[in-house]
Amino acid sequence: MWVALRLLMLSLVVGVILSVIGLDPLNIIQSLGDFVRWVVRRxxxxxxxxxxxxxxxxxxxxxxxxxVVPIWLLVRLFKVSER
Incomplete structure (x- = not known):
């Protein structure tokens, strides 16, 4: 029970801080989706x-x-003709 209450209070504090910064939960989720798409493209x-x-x-x-191959063939042909 206490863990749930602590998580609730911490979520409230973090939510207020993020709101002051101008972030919104949907924006964060969208940004994560954009990041995953960026990684996949890379x-x-x-x-x-x-x-x-x-x-x-x-x-x-x-x-x-x-x-190289034509030169090699010519060299081989001249070596054969010398024998």
Whole structure:
């Protein structure tokens, strides 16, 4: 019983302080919802950036291979012709 009364009094005091600051319970709940949505968006952006990085690496590999593989083939062909 005393715990419930203490919680009630503490809630009243905190409520008055928050009211003086200009906060309202619905505003706090809405702010928490906005925060959760912000975190989810950041996670999605991070996830997307991970795949974007992989795509970039693949493009770099293909670009490099377009130069390296033909040179390697030419070198191999000239080595075979020397024997």
């Amino acid at each position: 996670f999605e952006d991070f996830f997307h950036l991970g795949f974007e990085a992989v795509e970039r690496i693949i493009r770099y590999v293909l670009l490099g291979a377009a130069v």
